[in-house]
Amino acid sequence: MHVDMNSYFATLLQQETPYLRGKPVVVVKDIGRTCVIACSKEAKRIGVKTGMSLADAKKRTQNLYVVPVNFPMFLDCTKKLYKMWKELAPNPEIFSMDEVFLDMNTIPTRVKYKSEKELGFFIQQNVKRTLGEWVTCNVGIGPTRLLAKILGEISEKGSVCSILWTDRLPLLADVLFVDVCGVGRALAKKLACFGVYTPLQIPFLGKETLISYFGSFWAEELLKISNGEDPSFLQRILAEPKERSVGRTTTGFSLCSDRQEILRVFFALCCEVMKKSRALHLYGRTVFFFMMGRTQSAHHRITCTSAITSTKTLFEFAQQWVQSLHAIFPVIRWGVYLSNTQKDLPPSLFPSQDEKHEQIERVLDQLQSKYGSRVLRYAIDFSPTLPDEEVTGFFGEKRIHLQDV
Amino acid sequence: MFTSINERIAVIGVYACGVFLPKKMNWNRQEYRIDEITMKIDSKKSGLLTRIYSVRSGTQIFRLEFDRLQETWTLLEVWCE
Numbered sequence: 001m002h003v004d005m006n007s008y009f010a011t012l013l014q015q016e017t018p019y020l021r022g023k024p025v026v027v028v029k030d031i032g033r034t035c036v037i038a039c040s041k042e043a044k045r046i047g048v049k050t051g052m053s054l055a056d057a058k059k060r061t062q063n064l065y066v067v068p069v070n071f072p073m074f075l076d077c078t079k080k081l082y083k084m085w086k087e088l089a090p091n092p093e094i095f096s097m098d099e100v101f102l103d104m105n106t107i108p109t110r111v112k113y114k115s116e117k118e119l120g121f122f123i124q125q126n127v128k129r130t131l132g133e134w135v136t137c138n139v140g141i142g143p144t145r146l147l148a149k150i151l152g153e154i155s156e157k158g159s160v161c162s163i164l165w166t167d168r169l170p171l172l173a174d175v176l177f178v179d180v181c182g183v184g185r186a187l188a189k190k191l192a193c194f195g196v197y198t199p200l201q202i203p204f205l206g207k208e209t210l211i212s213y214f215g216s217f218w219a220e221e222l223l224k225i226s227n228g229e230d231p232s233f234l235q236r237i238l239a240e241p242k243e244r245s246v247g248r249t250t251t252g253f254s255l256c257s258d259r260q261e262i263l264r265v266f267f268a269l270c271c272e273v274m275k276k277s278r279a280l281h282l283y284g285r286t287v288f289f290f291m292m293g294r295t296q297s298a299h300h301r302i303t304c305t306s307a308i309t310s311t312k313t314l315f316e317f318a319q320q321w322v323q324s325l326h327a328i329f330p331v332i333r334w335g336v337y338l339s340n341t342q343k344d345l346p347p348s349l350f351p352s353q354d355e356k357h358e359q360i361e362r363v364l365d366q367l368q369s370k371y372g373s374r375v376l377r378y379a380i381d382f383s384p385t386l387p388d389e390e391v392t393g394f395f396g397e398k399r400i401h402l403q404d405v
Numbered sequence: 406m407f408t409s410i411n412e413r414i415a416v417i418g419v420y421a422c423g424v425f426l427p428k429k430m431n432w433n434r435q436e437y438r439i440d441e442i443t444m445k446i447d448s449k450k451s452g453l454l455t456r457i458y459s460v461r462s463g464t465q466i467f468r469l470e471f472d473r474l475q476e477t478w479t480l481l482e483v484w485c486e
Contacts, residue, residue, distance in 0.1 A: 012444075015443060015444060016443050016444040016459045016466075017443070017459070017466050017484055018441070018443060018461055018466065019464075019466060019484060019486070031406075067406075072446060072448040072457075073444065073446050075448075076446045076447050076448060077446075132443065132444065
């Protein structure tokens with residue numbers, strides 16, 4: 001079973017503000033930002049798409065409501081949803097913040113339902129009870145994840161649809177690649193050159209043609225899709241993902257030319273990178289810094305002989321690099337990456353200064369997790385303009401899974 | 406668009422099945438009856454859990470914050486067209 005929340009971010013904002021309900025709403029990161037990061041059902045109906053510029057979106061309608069994002073709300077709602085999925089099925093497969101696959105065989109017997117569709121309606125009611133009346137979701141029920149997801153994509157908003165394995169061919173003959181998970185625009189365009197517009201047409205190309213034009217991997221994947229089977233990216237990955245690097249980037253609100261301020265932002269990023277690195281027990285030797293301005297950019301990469309374990313050491317590299325630059329250009333975007341990593345360093349008999357720093361920082365992490373990230377920090381980090389700790393990714397929605405583990 | 410207010414206010418409500426439901430609020434010497442709680446968010450601010458209620462009173466929408474440490478209510482924002 002596949003559950004997909006309809007226009008998740010925009011719908012939550014409409015739920016919070018009844019005035020926005022039924023109106024075309026676009027979500028931007030902040031007032032003044034110009035990229036549409038989410039849009040409501042009503043906005044989608046008039047042709048507004050995610051990723052569009054605000055100016056383009058406004059061309060579609062004059063009555064467009066531009067609302068800034070509310071990350072704490074999204075995070076809290078996603079946590080509530082996750083808790084709900086966990087109660088419903090012990091092993092929910094979170095596909096994205098607003099999508100989940102539930103294995104119907106694992107749904108406990110206390111959840112009584114006469115038919116699959118009834119279970120779908122029950123889930124929709126639960127979502128409404130948890131997040132609000134305005135929040136709707138599509139439920140697709142199928143023998144494979146691919147078929148369930150396709151059904152969810154093409155069916156009407158807020159509906160429950162199901163399909164049997166024997167009925168898959170008419171669906172695969174009708175659905176366009178834009179609604180098929182995993183087939184991107186470029187691949188769909190390439191397939192269109194062969195006159196292939198729907199999954200059911202794929203086998204007519206023949207396996208050899210597919211291999212010669214799309215490669216052996218995509219030939220296999222496309223043939224699976226054409227038969228309604230799950231392609232590899234929809235199959236559950238049982239192995240824990242292996243992290244290879246940790247990083248953090250941020251975009252400022254305005255261009256910054258002050259060397260000290262630039263360094264402060266780098267320091268905040270270094271703190272977060274090292275915090276992630278400690279949480280993952282991942283220590284890197286190669287560090288990469290970059291900063292971008294309107295037209296200019298600069299980067300610096302350095303590989304050390306031993307793993308970097310403290311924020312101080314990491315920041316010293318950034319400091320040396322920024323201070324070595326003759327002229328500073330106005331910067332809007334910063335990034336710090338730590339790669340060439342290894343898991344868990346062996347403890348040394350006589351800890352170095354760096355290792356002592358790391359121990360202090362571990363205590364700092366514990367204090368921050370208990371009392372908040374801003375309650376105790378380095379003096380250099382004290383600036384109101386510094387970026388907030390990230391709300392998506394490792395410290396955001398992924399934290400839910402970590403806490404759960 | 407929400408406009409920042411950040412003013413202490415008085416709120417009365419009821420506990421129903423262990424859940425607090427704000428019913429009325431007093432702001433600027435005016436009483437507002439809360440018709441609907443449109444959203445309830447738990448967030449962490451400096452280590453303290455705060456609860457933010459988005460409520461509708463007639464056609465007006467307010468964001469109220471309950472500080473668990475001080476046990477105070479703050480009117481954070483008001484929706485203005």
